[in-house]
Amino acid sequence: MANIRDVAKQAGVSVTTVSRVLNDHPYVTEEKRLAVEKAMEELGYYQNINAIHLSKGETRLIGVAVPFINHSYFSTLLNGIADQALVRDYNLVFYQTNYQEQEERKALEALKRKQVDGLLILSRASGWEAVDEYQEFGPIVVCESSNHTRIPCVSVDHYEAFRFGMRYMIQKGHRHIGYCIGRMNGTNSNLREMAYCEELEFIEEPYRKDWVFNNCLTIEDGKRVANEYMSLEERPSALLITSDQVAAGFRMEAEKQGIRVPADVAILGFDNHPIAEALDLTTIELPLHEVGMSLVEKVSSKNPTSAIYPFELVERGSV
Amino acid sequence: MANIRDVAKQAGVSVTTVSRVLNDHPYVTEEKRLAVEKAMEELGYYQNINAIHLSKGETRLIGVAVPFINHSYFSTLLNGIADQALVRDYNLVFYQTNYQEQEERKALEALKRKQVDGLLILSRASGWEAVDEYQEFGPIVVCESSNHTRIPCVSVDHYEAFRFGMRYMIQKGHRHIGYCIGRMNGTNSNLREMAYCEELEFIEEPYRKDWVFNNCLTIEDGKRVANEYMSLEERPSALLITSDQVAAGFRMEAEKQGIRVPADVAILGFDNHPIAEALDLTTIELPLHEVGMSLVEKVSSKNPTSAIYPFELVERGSV
DNA sequence: ATAGGGTATGAAACGCGTTTCATAGCAAGG
DNA sequence: CCTTGCTATGAAACGCGTTTCATACCCTAT
Numbered sequence: 169m170a171n172i173r174d175v176a177k178q179a180g181v182s183v184t185t186v187s188r189v190l191n192d193h194p195y196v197t198e199e200k201r202l203a204v205e206k207a208m209e210e211l212g213y214y215q216n217i218n219a220i221h222l223s224k225g226e227t228r229l230i231g232v233a234v235p236f237i238n239h240s241y242f243s244t245l246l247n248g249i250a251d252q253a254l255v256r257d258y259n260l261v262f263y264q265t266n267y268q269e270q271e272e273r274k275a276l277e278a279l280k281r282k283q284v285d286g287l288l289i290l291s292r293a294s295g296w297e298a299v300d301e302y303q304e305f306g307p308i309v310v311c312e313s314s315n316h317t318r319i320p321c322v323s324v325d326h327y328e329a330f331r332f333g334m335r336y337m338i339q340k341g342h343r344h345i346g347y348c349i350g351r352m353n354g355t356n357s358n359l360r361e362m363a364y365c366e367e368l369e370f371i372e373e374p375y376r377k378d379w380v381f382n383n384c385l386t387i388e389d390g391k392r393v394a395n396e397y398m399s400l401e402e403r404p405s406a407l408l409i410t411s412d413q414v415a416a417g418f419r420m421e422a423e424k425q426g427i428r429v430p431a432d433v434a435i436l437g438f439d440n441h442p443i444a445e446a447l448d449l450t451t452i453e454l455p456l457h458e459v460g461m462s463l464v465e466k467v468s469s470k471n472p473t474s475a476i477y478p479f480e481l482v483e484r485g486s487v
Numbered sequence: 488m489a490n491i492r493d494v495a496k497q498a499g500v501s502v503t504t505v506s507r508v509l510n511d512h513p514y515v516t517e518e519k520r521l522a523v524e525k526a527m528e529e530l531g532y533y534q535n536i537n538a539i540h541l542s543k544g545e546t547r548l549i550g551v552a553v554p555f556i557n558h559s560y561f562s563t564l565l566n567g568i569a570d571q572a573l574v575r576d577y578n579l580v581f582y583q584t585n586y587q588e589q590e591e592r593k594a595l596e597a598l599k600r601k602q603v604d605g606l607l608i609l610s611r612a613s614g615w616e617a618v619d620e621y622q623e624f625g626p627i628v629v630c631e632s633s634n635h636t637r638i639p640c641v642s643v644d645h646y647e648a649f650r651f652g653m654r655y656m657i658q659k660g661h662r663h664i665g666y667c668i669g670r671m672n673g674t675n676s677n678l679r680e681m682a683y684c685e686e687l688e689f690i691e692e693p694y695r696k697d698w699v700f701n702n703c704l705t706i707e708d709g710k711r712v713a714n715e716y717m718s719l720e721e722r723p724s725a726l727l728i729t730s731d732q733v734a735a736g737f738r739m740e741a742e743k744q745g746i747r748v749p750a751d752v753a754i755l756g757f758d759n760h761p762i763a764e765a766l767d768l769t770t771i772e773l774p775l776h777e778v779g780m781s782l783v784e785k786v787s788s789k790n791p792t793s794a795i796y797p798f799e800l801v802e803r804g805s806v
Numbered sequence: 807a808t809a810g811g812g813t814a815t816g817a818a819a820c821g822c823g824t825t826t827c828a829t830a831g832c833a834a835g836g
Numbered sequence: 837c838c839t840t841g842c843t844a845t846g847a848a849a850c851g852c853g854t855t856t857c858a859t860a861c862c863c864t865a866t
Contacts, residue, residue, distance in 0.1 A: 171851080171852055171853085172852065172853055172854095173852080173853095176816095181815080181816085182815065182816040182817075183816085183817095183852095183853080183854090184815070184816055184817080184854085184855085185814085185815065185816075186853090187853060187854060187855085188814095188815090190853080190854095191853095191854085194813085195812095195813060195814050195815080196814075196815085197813090197814070197815095200814090200815085214599055214600055215600060215852085215853070216541070216600060216601055216851080216852055216853075217597070217600040217601060217602045217853095218537055218540040218541040218544075218546065218601055218602070218851085218852080218853095219541050219821095219851070219852035219853045219854090220852085220853055220854080221537040221540070221541075221853095222535070222537040222538050222540075222541050222821055222822065222823095222851090222852080222853080222854095223820075223821055223822095223852075223853050223854045223855080224821090224853085224854070225537075225821070227537065229580070232581075236566060236569075237556070237562050237565050237566050237569060238559065238562040238563050238565065238566040239562075240557065243556050243557040243558075243562045244557050246556050246557065247555060247556050247557040247583075250555075250556060250581065250583035251583070253583075254583060254590070259580055259581065259582065259597075259602075260580065260581040260583075261548070261578055261579065261580050261581070262551075262569065262578065262579040262580070262581050263578065264566075264569035264570070264572075264573060271573070278536070278578075280533060281533055281534060281535060281536040282535055282536060282537055283536045283537070283578075386761055387761040387762055387764075387765050388761055388764075388765075391765065416762075416765065417761075417765055420765045420766065421765075442705055442706040442707055442736075443706055443735075443762070445706075445707070446706045446707075446710065446735065446736055446739045446740075447739065490821080490822055490823085491822065491823055491824095492822080492823095495846095500845080500846085501845065501846040501847075502822095502823080502824090502846085502847095503824085503825085503845070503846055503847080504844085504845065504846075505823090506823060506824060506825085507844095507845090509823080509824095510823095510824085513843085514842095514843060514844050514845080515844075515845085516843090516844070516845095519844090519845085534822085534823070535821075535822055535823075536823095537821085537822080537823095538821070538822035538823045538824090538851095539822085539823055539824080540823095541821090541822080541823080541824095541851055541852065541853095542822075542823050542824045542825080542850075542851055542852095543823085543824070543851090544851075
């Protein structure tokens with residue numbers, strides 16, 4: 169394939185001039201510009217992007233590390249990320265980590281080796297130190313509501329959202345409250361756990377291990393929880409549930425088995441996914457699309473800062 | 488940052504030897520290998536990946552053009568793609584096209600300019616000619632069940648699946664059959680339309696425009712269709728519906744309004760998404776995860792071939 | 807008339823790892 | 837003793853666009 173030097177020769181100019189034409193530099197006479205364009209046309213020339221990457225030292229690529237993609241939480245975030253990346257003329261490279269530290273490391277290495285100009289970590293498996301260690305190689309933003317001093321985080325305030333959900337249930341008269349947690353977001357899960365415990369303490373109720381359901385990510389998990397719920401000797405009267413997906417599975421299965429929502433058990437989902445509206449689920453809306461867009465904004469600046477996005481209660485008929 | 492020449496100097500060897508160490512070439516004595524490794528350590532050396540890309544002429548990156556990501560059809564495909572990419576040590580670059588021909592073109596240009604070694608097009612906005620034109624620059628695989636002679640396609644046989652669905656309804660005694668179509672997959676939609684028309688002809692029923700619902704992609708769309716359905720003077724007794732998501736929305740809304748599924752209207756979804764099980768939807772299962780994996784397999788070979796994946800009826804309680 | 811400043815252009819260096827080719831030592835085969 | 841054929845190693849070329857720096861012309865301001 170023809171390269172820039174071939175074009176220069178063909179057009180009778182220097183490579184510098186060809187480069188100027190390619191980059192719309194003003195100091196090129198119309199005459200030479202035309203000659204260069206003609207030569208490019210004749211030779212079927214196009215730029216080798218890797219040479220550009222190498223010489224410019226940037227790729228206009230943003231890496232995104234995500235555990236898996238077919239989950240509405242992440243795919244909604246990704247949608248926001250992709251929309252904003254389009255606006256800012258970035259492309260995205262995708263690292264599916266499956267929560268493997270080693271895969272996450274690959275994403276970090278890609279930053280170090282300049283494969284990507286910046287990195288977004290949607291959910292973390294490795295420790296803060298590991299992330300911190302790579303900050304010198306480029307901007308990293310983590311989608312987590314932590315106030316880590318050295319690493320920029322952009323997310324919804326999961327802690328406050330969960331606390332708000334708890335208070336909402338309490339205000340509705342519930343004292344026996346359980347909750348579901350996904351394995352997916354270590355930190356976020358911890359925050360929710362914290363909020364849960366604190367509010368329990370506030371109403372002076374004990375923490376009951378059998379009212380905490382782990383590994384809740386999908387509709388099926390919700391169904392599973394419904395069954396576990398029914399086999400409990402003593403049942404909570406309210407549940408905060410990881411996500412609307414899980415809440416939907418719970419509601420469908422529970423109602424199939426004759427448990428009434430919200431009469432027998434009140435449930436509160438998170439996200440405000442379309443399925444929540446469809447199933448008349450009260451939920452806490454998380455602006456994930458916006459968070460996604462913000463992540464890209466932050467990571468494209470030299471010095472990303474943290475940001476917390478607000479949530480909003482959407483009252484429907486499940487509480 | 489230190490480069491390979493610095494390392495060579497520090498270790499007292501040639502750059503070639505350093506390169507050999509980096510690439511595990513056998514012709515390096517243990518002694519020099521250690522010297523090189525020591526030098527790399529001391530200088531904090533790591534390879535610049537863009538230089539590798541440039542000199543090797545490949546990037547181990549596969550481009551994926553997809554209209555949008557937060558839709559289970561695409562995110563399931565992507566999940567399969569990502570899983571297989573991991574196995575084959577490829578990374579993915581993501582082109583969110585929103586069905587804009589111009590964005591799709593960017594993905595094709597990325598192939599031409601060697602940003603990616605191969606390209607996967609999950610749904611096409613531009614014509615075959617446009618795609619064909621870029622084949623000389625690298626392997627392209629389209630996720631479409633077309634038997635285009637010049638462009639490899641890997642997908643489910645949407646035509647046969649839809650025909651099968653029609654026959655299933657017919658065999659169940661239905662004569663008045665409508666269907667929903669998403670805007671998303673031009674070709675696939677056309678295939679479904681074809682299958683629909685042919686089967687209607689077969690049972691000698693007329694094509695009724697008001698029994699065809701367009702733009703059906705999400706749960707909300709399903710709800711909308713349910714409302715449109717109810718406002719029909721004459722209603723079909725069966726519907727084939729774009730996807731389980733849409734079918735779910737339809738079922739929930741219809742039942743809320745007092746229409747019984749399947750007594751009043753039988754519905755058949757596609758995909759066998761978890762939501763189908765949750766809502767007891769009869770559906771045609773499409774092996775999207777496998778298709779995704781296959782797409783990567785195909786695109787990583789020099790000469791990709793086409794493949795069609797089988798579907799499977801999952802009988803539940805909506806027909 | 808001259809200094810200053812913008813316009814225009816090209817040679818050469820730069821970013822950096824890989825690969826080809828030449829060279830040389832050394833052991834096995836004949 | 838000589839030819840093969842490895843093993844080892846390095847110089848130089850290669851992939852290719854960008855950027856710096858030097859040069860030169862021309863116009864305006866002093």
